[in-house]
Amino acid sequence: MSPDATPDPYADPLTFGQRMQILRERRGMTRVVLAGLLGRSPEWVKQIEKGRLQAPGIDVVLAIAEALRVRDLADLTGRPDMHVDLFVGPGxxxxxxxxxxxxxxxxxxxxxxxxxxxxxxxxxxxxxxxxxxxxxxxxxxxxxxxxxxxxxxxxxxxxxxxxxxxxxxxxxxxxxxxxxxxxxxxxxxxxxxxxxxxxxxxxxxxDAHAVGVSAWLLAQAHRDSGPHHYDSADAVTRETLAYLEPLLPDANDDVLAIAGALEFEAGYTAARRGDAADAWRHWDTAERMAQRLPEDYFHPVTSFSRSIMGAHAVTVAVELHSGPESVRQAARADAGTIPSRPRRARHRIEEARGYQLDGQPDVALATLAQAHEAAPETIRYNGYARRIILEETESRVAARRRRAADLAVKVGVLAA
Structure with a gap:
């Protein structure tokens, strides 16, 4: 191996500290950022990585794994008997x-x-x-x-x-x-x-409405589990829409709205796949369904309504990784018409992703601050928001770095 090559964190024998350092560096994370996530000092991180301190207890190991977004605990510990899937959000x-x-x-x-x-x-x-x-x-x-x-x-x-x-x-x-x-x-x-x-x-x-709501959430669970589950997400939405279709001509607003929400979910998954034509086709269909609803209607579970379609358009553009289109859709969407505070905060986070994609990190941070104002618990548990904030705490622009650090403390990403 070349002396300049990055060592493999899964090769033995590596100490816990060595694995921690390699995984941290592969994440592009400094000791200062990791220390803030753990509520420790950068010197403590250094001492662990250099093996000058004993490997921490299991609670701290789990916190390190979460901060480094390690999916399998064995990747960090090197112990084959500790293959535990991990989740990156706080409990x-x-x-x-x-x-x-x-x-x-x-x-x-x-x-x-x-x-x-x-x-x-x-x-x-x-x-x-x-x-x-x-x-x-x-x-x-x-x-x-x-x-x-x-x-x-x-x-x-x-x-x-x-x-x-x-x-x-x-x-x-x-x-x-x-x-x-x-x-x-x-x-x-x-x-x-x-x-x-x-x-x-x-x-x-x-109950058709109950089936639709459950399917809407089940499709999201599949999609959020990764690309290998996209087909399952599509199967759920497709089957449920087929079940609801005969009911739609005479459906009440709630059933029509859950069908519209499922239609958008199909577009969301298509956008995750990178299929722009299919994603926007489903969005157009959902938009037509939204227009059949009363102007002031707002579905109590999914937030589906006329007012949410602008936010949905931002999501499609962001998932397609189109910064300019995300910003264009964000300019058209009116967050103030979304009555739900957590849904409004989620929309602000999607807007921030779009601004980040478009090379506007300062606007992204300002938009995340608006998300925090709307619903602090939404941004606290959102991995996209946490990633943007952490990335900007490493910005070369001092003022931006300070804004990101202040927001990180508010959100709970970094210790005060």
């Missing part, structure tokens, strides 16, 4: 309570379940709270445990077929709500349990 303090509610089955509970109408009213309040709160994960984390347990109990105790289907429909939507909380957190298995249980309950309910 919310309420994640454990939500997980416990999902995993606890009410097989021996004697408590009487609340009626389906009561669950529906609580669900409506929960969706409204999610859209209106800047700290939407905290809100959901507090509401979900009791809501999940009550919905599970209602489904178990339901009697006649109509009552049972109504309970299954409510249970499906509760799991869909839970998926918004679980997404981008360090428990991929929990995400899949929630997504699949939602779809199972929706099919049993025979």
């Amino acid at each position: 919310h303090p309420r994640l454990g309570a939500v997980r416990a509610a999902v995993d606890t089955l009410p097989l021996t509970t004697q408590r009487q379940a609340p009626p389906a109408a009561h669950l529906r009213a609580r669900l409506a309040r929960a969706w409204a709270a999610r859209h209106s709160s800047p700290h939407h994960r905290q809100v959901l984390g507090e509401l979900l445990p009791d809501l999940i347990r009550d919905a599970q109990l209602a489904a178990r105790q339901a009697g006649q077929s109509s009552e049972w289907r109504a309970a299954q429909s409510a249970l499906s939507e509760v799991y869909s709500l839970a998926q918004f909380f679980v997404a981008y957190q360090p428990d991929a298995a929990l995400l899949w349990r929630v997504a699949e249980r939602s779809m199972m309950a929706a099919q049993q309910s025979d």
Whole structure:
């Protein structure tokens, strides 16, 4: 091997510190940035990498793996018995309570379940709270445990077929709500349990809207799992749209909206593939469906509406890696018409990605600051936003570097 070549972090025998340094350098990350992510000093990072300090405990090792975006813990530790898939997002303090509610089955509970109408009213309040709160994960984390347990109990105790289907429909939507909380957190298995249980309950309910919502979220789970799952995402959207199509001529606004949301999801996946023609074709179809909705309509789960289509156009352009088109679509979209705070913040992040692609990092940082103002918890759990901020903390432009560092502290990417 040439003395100038980068060593292979998976070759033995490398120490933990050597692997950590190699993986950090391959990420293009300085010791200062890694130290900030870990809440440590750059000197501490150096001492670990040089083997002058003992390898840290498992909690710190997991934090290092997250900061370096290591997908398999064995890549960092060098231990073949530690092949653990990792997720790059931070875990919310309420994640454990939500997980416990999902995993606890009410097989021996004697408590009487609340009626389906009561669950529906609580669900409506929960969706409204999610859209209106800047700290939407905290809100959901507090509401979900009791809501999940009550919905599970209602489904178990339901009697006649109509009552049972109504309970299954409510249970499906509760799991869909839970998926918004679980997404981008360090428990991929929990995400899949929630997504699949939602779809199972929706099919049993025979509720077209519940099936559409579950499919919309299931397609996202597949797509976010990487290119090998794009075909599965397409299969979910295609099958569900075929199921909904005969209902659309007489459909109410909610069913029409979930069909439109699924149509856009098909375009989103096409954009991820790099298929511009297919992506924009699906967007055009979704736009026509949005125009059939009342001007002030806003779907309570997906945010699908007339006002969201501009944001969707930005997403398509960004996923196609077209900086100029992303900026053009961002100029046309009006974020102020999006009533949901987390969805508005998500749109701002997509705009920031577009500005970054277009070589406008200062505008990207300013747009991320707007995202933080709209919903801090949205940007905190978004990997794209975190990446842009971290990259600009290394900018050669001092003023930009300071702005990025200030935003990094606000978002929680770097320690104060």
